[in-house]
Amino acid sequence: MAVVKPKVAFYWMGTCGGCEESVVDLAERILDVVAAVDIVFWPVALDFKKADVEAMEDGSIAVALINGSVRNSEDEKMGKMLRKKAGLIVAYGACAHLGGIPGLANFHTREEIFQKVYIEAPTINNPKKIIPQLETEVNGVKLTLPTIYNTVKKLDDIIDVDYYIPGCPPHPDLLMGAVQAILSGNLPPHGSVLSPNRNMCDTCPLERKEDKIIMKKFKRIHQIIPEEGQCLLEQGVMCLGPVTRNGCDAACMKVTMPCRGCYGPTDEVEDMGTKYASALASIWEETDEEDVIRMVKSIPSFAKMVYYFSTPSSILKRKKMEVIP
């Protein structure tokens, strides 16, 4: 008799598909995973339908790995359905964990975004100014679309999440570690982030050459040719390493790119953006208020930079809207 293997489901919500790619990045180790588990749902790779999952018994899936932010009503429905069917829900990747890059939409309203994307964008040709509708009729057939939400949410805003795997995309080692932990039953406490609870600077291969970091001017990485092997903060580049969790093996810093904070904050930190503002204020020396204002103005979209991956998990979550729908 064949051994009953634990059932695993993958699902994607408001995401780019990079997380799915990171599963494939397991390379030959994916064969070990496939040998140990039974994949029952994976829209991007396998031909199982929503109805197949709906037909399964509640709780019959051992673990569902969900990536992507909750962007529309379809995402919310699928998330709630998978919560019923799966014993463990793992928020996989920065979007499910923190809200991710789609979360930057929280600095705008849905109407602003539609206007920009479907009407004003220089690459769009839309003379009839058509924007997506919830319902439309084509040749007598009614077609429907899910509602796009005004506010992007992270996965744990709609359902209870058991574990988080951070990263944009997560390092394959983290996925492998999580799969092994789940298979062996050796699991950390509910709600844990399955990545080391240490700071990025801890493992960063770049070295500090001076005793004290002093930023004279804020630069973006494309504005300079960085000195190899030297701390990017020392070179004036705003690197989010000081407020970011590690686990990614310092992938960006290895190629002298600044950290953008995709792994989110460590357990002790509630809001990485405000923490970064705190940290940044300690490493420049302007004391005159006018100079300070000038320096702050020299940073383009500071809030979007520090909340690049985490707007929906910040304290304030979104911009105040003039009209609340």
Next chain:
Amino acid sequence: MTVEIIEKAEFEPNILMFACNWCSYAGLDLAGTSRMKYPVNVTIIKTMCSGRIEPTFVMKAFKDGIDGVIISMCHEGDCHYMDGNYKTIRRFHLMNNMLESFGISKDRVMMVGISASEGAKAVKVITDMVETVRTLGPIELGAD
């Protein structure tokens, strides 16, 4: 702790004031011992140095229903810890920039230098802030 706003016929602002131990709190003490009157709308939190006040505190205050925040510190050059208040200045302006992105009026936050001898100034700052926030109305954050 969640601060609940009690609905009243007229809006009464909830103001939070951070005061540093060495100058501003002593200034407020002076206002008290001199029996000066100031609005009851303000809640004062003492910190050892204004440099301790993180943008996180202010954002959390707004989230919990505070309508306005005053950050008071030593005058420039007077900091007990040499450069704590310069950090506050930099933090304040970075934070202001973020608050603007979240659609919160910059009139709801105020940074001010109050020395130990400036009890009258402390009273004026609080009174002015209460009036400013009263005209702005209760804090409104992005709806869910």
